[in-house]
Amino acid sequence: MDQRNVNAAAPDSMKNNADISSLMGFSGFGKKARTFDLEAIFEQTRRTAIERSQKVIEQREAEEAGTTDRSPGASYSGLNDQSTASYRNKVSSNSDDESSDDEPVGPPLPLKTSGSGPDDGSSSDDDFIGPPLPPGYGKIDEDEDAEDDDDNPVKRIPDSHEIILHHGSKTVSALGLDPSGARLVSGGYDYDVRFWDFAGMDASLQAFRSLQPCECHHIKSLQYSVTGDVILVVAGNSQAKVLDRDGFQVLECVKGDQYIVDMANTKGHTAMLNGGCWHPKIKEEFLTCSSDGTVRTWDINNEKKHKGVFKPRSATGKKVIPTSCTYSRDGKFIAAGCQDGTIQIWDRNLNVHTKFHCRQAHIPGSETSCLTFSYTGNILASRGGDDTLKTWDIRNFRKPLNVATGLPSFFPMTDCCFSPDDKLLVTCTSVKKGDGNGKLLFFDCETFQKMYEIEVTDASIVRCLWHPKLNQIMVGTGNGLVKVYYDPVKSHRGAKLCVVKNKRKCKQAETLTQDYIITPHALPMFREARQRSTRKQLEKDRLDPLKSHKPEPPVSGPGRGGRVGTHGGTLSSFIVKNIALDKTDDSNPREAILRHAKDALENPYWVAPAYSQTQPEPVFAESESDEEEDKEPEWKKRKI
Template sequence: MSKKISFGKITLNFQKETKDDPSISGFGTFGRTPIQEQKEIETIAEDLENQHVHKVMGIKNFGKKAKQFDVEEMVERARKTAQENALQKPAPPDDINAVSVIRPVPKESTHSESDDELIGPPIPTSLTSKKTSEDKKSGDDSYGELSGSDDEDLPLDKQIPYTHEVEMLHGCKAVVALAVDPSGARLATGSIDYDVSFWDFAGMDSSMRSFRTLQPCENYPIRALQYSATGDSILVVSGSAQAKVLDRDGFEVLECVKGDQYINDMAKTKGHTAALNSGCWHPQIREEFMTCSQDGTLRLWLTDNPKQHKSVIKPRQQGGLKTNPTSCIFSRDGNVVACGCYDGSIQMWDHRKNFVNTSTLLRDAHQKQSEITSISFSYLGNHLSSRGNDDTLKLWDLRAFKKPLHVFGGLFSRYEQTDCGFSPDDAMIFTGESLQRNQDTGRLLFYNVKTFEKVTQMDVTKSHVIKAVWHAKLNQIFVGCGNGVVKCYYDNKRSLRGAKLCIVKTHRKKQSVEIVSSQQIITPHALPLFKQEKLRTSKKKMEKDRLDPVKSQRPDLPITSGQGGRVAASGSTLSSFVIRNLGLSKRVDDDQDPREAILKYAKEAEENPFWVAPAYKKTQPMPIFTNDEDGASDAKKPKTEK
């Protein structure tokens, strides 16, 4: 007995066995007619139910009756039809009419209802494989063209979007921070000259000028910038101990609190106590971000409460002493917190647990006493790249995190923010290189993740290459250089929006508005309140205002006579200044000799003493002078022989 499919309470048996009707043959039956078949029982139950529905609701049934199909019989018919079509000659793919679609029809459908009224599962077609092959040949509306699957056939060096480049000038100092919002509409650049510039691709023209430049952290160099997952905020990490969060237009939203630097235990303070090194946003939680500092801690913050950190992480050295984290990052799913430390170690914690013990710890990942400038997770989350100031770039497999998959050496780095990252398809890894003495051009290098071979190198500029960001949505590469230049590389065919929007706009100078003078009405006998000023040419009016010391804001004129600045108006010496301020009538000449001025009154003082002699007149003894004529010998005078 084959299995039946029933819809509702209706069951149709396509393979019903024919039985003899007892009412025709023999004597029939005595008494009540026995009910033998299940179908009759269900029919009677359905009639009773319909009567009850009609009595209560006023309707007999709900919609049309569902049809029942024998799936095994339909599949058998489809198999036979497919075998017959396979023996025949296939029709050309261009002729659509040559393809005939055969649908198996139930037995009772020819005399019951039309095909449009059938209710049930879709009927399998026999030519599904043929139609699929025809769609592949035609290529109309193929998913491969829309999704860009043709890039998989290209070599890796052709997948890098660097056919065109655009140069933007941030300043004259090194650009050590780059951030592109998730939508790719804006770019933020930070430098060691304390400035943060904002670039809007939709509003810029071919002159490539930023629409806003500000100093959010006063006289502190910018260390890191990153847009949040929603793109409405940007995290600014500077050389100070306090991180800031700005909105899209550059206005300050919050500032983290500074900790107490006299407390030894960093877990007891509410914030960082030393200069920051790096910071990043959580990829899933929009209000959470992380910062790392030279005080030896990583701190998690919430934008709702900037007055106190959410959690504190303290990385440790081999002996248990604290070490400074130089770079930090979240994993793509946000479940792992990773940092690179000054002792050369890479330490990770599980974000879903407390941060007491590390979930993954690797000592000697890079050279000790050298900064790990950047660590980056791959998009799939299986690989990790780390860049250090020991001139190496290392590729790690997180499933076997004991030894690196490969070490790319000979990559000189001068800055603590030298970046590294993965391509959007995780096929390549890239990093920048600083200039050495014998080099003239900074390079951006790309390596194959699987074969570890150098794919290509891009000569960027005649300076250091510090930051590099490959935006997956725009398919454009932004590079920050040591001479204050920011370069954007894109492919005219495979890149979207971004720099392509503004490079086609021409820069137009603002036209000066011409001033049209109003008609002059001459009223010679008008009152002074209503009298109009006689119009003059701008040149004469400017000459007149120039002569006016008030309108021209003329400074005080210098002193022509005397010495010593403005004191010379009252005398160059203190005594002359005091005498003149005492109001004496006689003017003291500062240029004359003071000895001559005193001797000028010697004769008058001897004849008419006024100050000293009258004071000692009564007690002054008579002066007795020696006389040389008396012949008294002087003891000190040498004797001479006669």
């Protein structure tokens, strides 16, 4: 094809392109893409930055020229003049040489000056970059407070706010929080177990469920499992129970044979329970102690028999009753506080001999109400019935690390617990009625000095719980209250969820003034007319022969239609009137019978015709018999 054919075909191709673009809706079909000159754009940006830098430098020079000389800033202004002049010369030289790569883009960098004191013109690398700071800068009060909070554990106690949950009128003897802190469960001497849901409660603070799982037995211990799906309930009976989160029974431990001497040969406890807790690592295992002198481990999957038996013994080898029990933080050890004042610790897998044993932990005869391990696992705290609180190092179990005395305890489940950072130890105190307020005491774990106290209420404090995730403290009192202490800043969720909700308004049931059944879609023939006036209704009833039936008058005469016309109008009344109450009969029945004797002899009808041939003639000797009766002696006469 020659050049003329190509030139002739070009307009046709352009025309075809225009037709295709109009058909497909592309406005720019066939146009070239727009190109940009990046070098020109960069050059323009560089020049704009240099101009802005010069304006900033000129403004600084004008401000420095108008200010008076001050001692703290004299060296800075002198250094600034030199640096500004050198920087201006550098910028002007850089503007002449457009090909240099070291030109600054943007505003100038701040110059190096010292924070305080005179400067000799030389700047080191350790000097502060920027204008001189005011004296004392760097010692901020907020930073000091934060450091004090880190050093002082008292400031981390969440007690600025509180809420009150009303459990009942009797002592709250058990508290339990699930690991997430969403639900609280409380039990008391009124046999009730109440469930509280922080996310579901409003400001009225009402429990969403209340039940009596152990009938008429005091609740002694409540604890959620490590996964939070089941609850261990220990009461005054011999059978512990496991409930789910909604209060339905999952497991009831078997009761042992109380006539067997060796408690290791029974399948369960035979006496009242004193305490119990879950294994911290294994979610199916829990621990109970009883007045039968044993500590038993259980598996939730096997309800017919215990898993293991530990038997505390005194120094003479006799049976001792354990009053409290717990697992160590790693679950390897089992500790029990006994009535003879001893604390005995076993290896979980070796139930014969104790691993650690302290014979004189508390006064003999006092009930050790609580044992708890620290979060590190080496320190054991014991709350004794001898009004003491002690800490022990299980690696050196002969002597207590610290002892606090003068802490009255009237309940066999008075609590103690560690703070989440293991720096404070919290315990409860009991008071007699009218003798003051029950307190929550905080001791330093190292020095064992009383760091802080909270006066809760005018009753004994029985239970305390410091949840590590919520950073909130739950307290059970002797007058049926559950108090939750929290801080809006330091605490998380929990009580903060329910205090911000308004109380729900009660929905009033709508009642109808008249109990009419309204059927709007029924046919007219089935509709009941509404009663508007009683007078019109009575007039309609008078026209109805059935509703206006006149009562029948009494029957006179012999009677008609089955009705007897005498007293009462019934057959029974007729018989009573005419037969039973007939006064014509004589009072002597013999005379009434002999009246018909002559007629019976002359005209026999019933009995005499049947015996007419065989009946002998009666012979009566009335006069002779009377004489013989008179001649008989008195002792032969028949007594009537």
